[in-house]
Amino acid sequence: MKFLHLVIVNLRRKKTRTALTIGSFTVALFLFGILATIKSALGSGVDVAGADRLVVRNRVSLIQPLPIAYRDQILRLPHVEEATFATWFGGYYQDMKNFFPNFAIDVPNWRRVYPEYKFSDEEWRAFAEDREGCVISPPLAKRFGWKIGDRIPLEATIWTGTWELNVRAIYETDRRELTSPELWFHYEYLDERRSFWKGFVGWYTVKIDDPASAVAAAAAIDDRFANSPYETKTETEKAFAAGFANQIGNIRLLILSIGSVVFFTLLLVTGNAMASAVRERTGELAVLKTIGMNDPTVLSLVMAEAIAVAAVGGGAGLVLAKLFTLRGDPTGGMLANFYLSPRNLALGFALALAAGAAAGILPALGAMRLRIVDALRRV
Amino acid sequence: MVRVDGKGTGALVEIRSLDKKYRRGGEEIDVLRGLNLDVDQGEFIAFMGPSGSGKTTLLNLMGGLDVPTAGTIRVAGDEIGALSGRRLAAWRARHIGFIFQMYNLIPVLTAFQNVQLPLLLTGLSKSERGDHVEAALDLVGLADRRHHYPRQLSGGQEQRVAIARAIVADPTILLCDEPTGDLDRASGDEILDIISRLSREFKKTIFLVTHDPVAAERAGTLLHLDKGTLLECAADGRFACTPEDRAR
Structure with a gap:
């Protein structure tokens, strides 16, 4: 000194x-x-991935869908405890520059697979009961000044038209990496309005009984749908997220x-x-x-x-x-x-x-x- | 007492059979050859001689800045050649004060900060360091210039700051390498007055290298170097030379 x-x-x-x-x-x-x-x-996505979750997608490509009927078959396989699904919607708010991730989700089963997202029961119930309801993350609410009760229009990019949604819930989490600006809405609403791919989902997320069973469970799922018109590729959520990030x-x-x-x-x-x-x-x-x-x-x-x-x-x-x-x-x-x-x-x-x-x-x-x-x- | 025959005992500075050779372009040059010197505490020695006679080299060796090719230098009981690295640096800090011809002050430090530098290597507190620096600047007559930077001082004043820096840690020996060489006569005289005072009043042991006979007159003992050898003894008989010394 x-x-x-x-x-x-x-x-x-x-x-x-x-x-x-x-x-x-x-x-x-x-x-x-x-x-x-x-x-x-x-x-x-890699950081937030659960060790006890697998992602099942179309073997050809992530943008190719899988039949919704697969869920019941997946649930019957060994080591599988729960399964839910989601579909990429790809809408934007008013202008393309306002793009943010938005998905149609399997509302009845979603919370059992993703317990890290917290809601008040009251808000979740309001979302579940409103077919045009949606859930948003805190950053998205902050970005556009949205609050519960607002009706927001999303312009579709894969499908057509303006899709109006009601904000019914804003999730909470103490994990900062989970608070990306995103929106979820009902799969039923999507499937009802869209003109193609009806009865198909983007991917499944499967909760397994033990992370050590991941290899066996993934193999069982892929074997189950082998030689079908929609073969699957199953991997851990971490590997899926890493692969998603590496697409670019x-x-x-x-x-x-x-x-x-x-x-x-x-x-x-x-x-x-x-x-x-x-x-x-x-x-x-x-x-x-x-x-x-x-x-x-x-x-x-x-x-x-x-x-x-x-x-x-x-x-x-x-x-x-x-x-x-x-x-x-x-x-x-x-x-x-x-x-x-x-x-x-x-x-x-x-x-x-x-x-x-x-x-x-x-x-x-x-x-x-x-x-x-x-x-x-x-x- | 000053002796050049190598037979003194218990002197503050004891130099024995000192050789220094340099290699330049494949050629070996003898800068100092078999030099002996005994100097007691409080002596004021001036070295004169032509350029290349080995004056500055001798000063550097005595200050532990350079290493002899052969022979020994003992200062205050420490043989310099046996010291190395940290111990030699610490020894220099404790025993040696250098005054250079070109002052060599740090231009971005004030006079006070320049003088304080050697004290930063000691365990003194900030206030103690301040007291020492004030005293040293006062002694060289520059107490009122303590906050001036070197560029704001004249050559003579810069050299006085350099003297203050050399004495602030109260070294055993002062080594002055042509301290007036870059100054006009008046400024040079002021510097010589200070150095003489350090010898006279503070009993400092001083070695002065100079080309200037007027400067050399201030010393109590004048030694001549030529081709690496002490030429002869002073006529006043204060030191005894061997016949071999005279024969050189």
């Missing part, structure tokens, strides 16, 4: 260079924050690639700035050694400068990223859970510090190994 002042004045000595170096950290960590948020948002490519690899390039560039920029700073101060470092400063302290001083730049720049970038994410999903529903978590903030800050340390280590070692007499000769 005694040398903190020396670190600060050294950083202020070349203000433009320091500002640019800090700026490069800010940009890099802002980018990291946004990429991490996108990755989390795309993978949020290997996000993890993409983000890792971009992140690696950015951090490598950052290392070069900061390393160069620190090397210049040390080179310019060769004589001063020699004087510090002359008055008795030992090699580890000299090393620490240079490292402290690099890490301070990283901390200030990286911290600023993460704060900006956090502020950006607080504005909500910029895609209008594609990244429902657009949230920069404390874990990712901490990871970003740790990465920034590590990058600062890595960038500073070579110049710091150079300063540490500086021979006093050689350095003084250059003054």
